[in-house]
Amino acid sequence: MRPLRLAVMLEQALEVGGGFQQPLNDLLWLRDWADGSGNEIVVYSPYPKTLDILKEFGVVARLLKFGPLDHIFLFLKYCRPFDLVQIALKLKSSFERALIRDGIDVVHFTSTSKRHLLLYELPFIITIFDGCHRDAPEFPEVRTFGEFERREILFGLASTKAAVVIVNAPELVDDLSRRYAMERARAVCIPFSPSTYVGQSTSDAADDGAVLARYRLEPGYLFYPAQFWPHKNHMTLLAALASLRERGITERLGLCGSDRGGRDKIDAAIHSYGLSDQISIIGFVESAELGALYRGAAALVMPSYFGPTNLPPLEAWAVGTPVIYPEAFKAQAGDAAILFDYDDPRSLADAIVALRTDGTRERLRAAGHLRLAQFAAETEAGHQQFARHLERLKHRLALTAR
Helix, strand or coil: CCCCEEEEECCCCHHHCHHHHHHHHHHHHHHHHHHHHCCEEEEEECCHHHHHHHHCCCCCEEECCCCHHHHHHHHHHHCCCHHHHHHHHCCCCHHHHHHHHCCCCEEEECCCCHHHHHCCCCCEEEECCCCHHHHCCCCHHHCHHHHHHHHHHHHHHHHHHCCEEEECCHHHHHHHHHHHCCCHHHEEECCCCCCHHHHCCCCCHHHHHHHHHHCCCCCCEEEEECCECHHHCHHHHHHHHHHHHHCCCCCCEEEECCECCCHHHHHHHHHHHCCCCCEEECCCCCHHHHHHHHHCEEEEECCCCCCCCCCHHHHHHHCCCCEEEEHHHHHHHCCCCEEECCCCHHHHHHHHHHHCCCCHHHHHHHHHHHHHHHHHHHHHHHHHHHHHHHHHHHHHHHCCCC
16 A cells, blocks of 8 residues: 655644644644654645745745645635536646646645645545634634634534544534534544744743843743734733732733734833833744743733633643633643632632732642643543554545546
């Protein structure tokens, strides 16, 4: 039986943050799987910068951009009657034709890619990080200008047509099965892992100090790495800091991330609360600097509304930094975080105060390392299950003419 030739699509830009780091982890595991199983992977990305980053890991990738005809295909695909035309004429997109020319057997999307709509012949594997347009439809980034409707089409087809659906939490299996009638047997749960840059970073006082000095940070700040989207809930964090200051407690905060339309309101709130001297906004930072920024922090504070899982808590646990996290995501945090109500600034303020009580930081560090070990075991089990699915696909595709 000839090797399975698996296309691995890295479509998230580096600036997306966790949306780039987790697919990178997946790719590195798939490389090891291919080497150990005698199969092949071919890596694609539409971003030249991603190709350069992958070279640092010894991965040679191919540039595959999406042309005007692909976008026309996507638009027509959202118009359901086009399916009948595609079936009648056996039309293939230029995206799929390029993959077929490369001898691809299966396409693995490492994010919830709309490009699976371009596939007529090739089977695919899809990754679904969350269902937050259903969980929190009040936020404009998942609601306005047809975004909610687009996601419904995308998620519905992805979760039912994919040969395998990769998720990062058991709750997502339940949600996708209930909402879109996904077959549970096709779901594989692989929890998030700390990004390679953070997980493999080493503590060096001089190097860490240089990173903090570059951003004019002193150790002991609260840290929130997140894009400036409304759902990231920076506003509740600012209100909590203002509440603490009224109690005579001054906490410093470091924020990093790219502006996704929410920065102006955050700047206005900082000015309104009079917090300018307590907050450092350092923008997008290089992945190699994240380890130092986590280590320099008194705690990760993450009031995001979107879950049920997020990457920053695992990165904080990996370097021994305590975590303050919404109680809505307790299933991920377990006892390794101080929990709070993300709709209540006072609850968050109380959680920050609790961080400073004797023994709390040490307890959270120990609990974080245990939590990481639990996730590592679950990730190993998920990888084994995924490998079995890939071998089944290889066997079944060998029975068909390609």
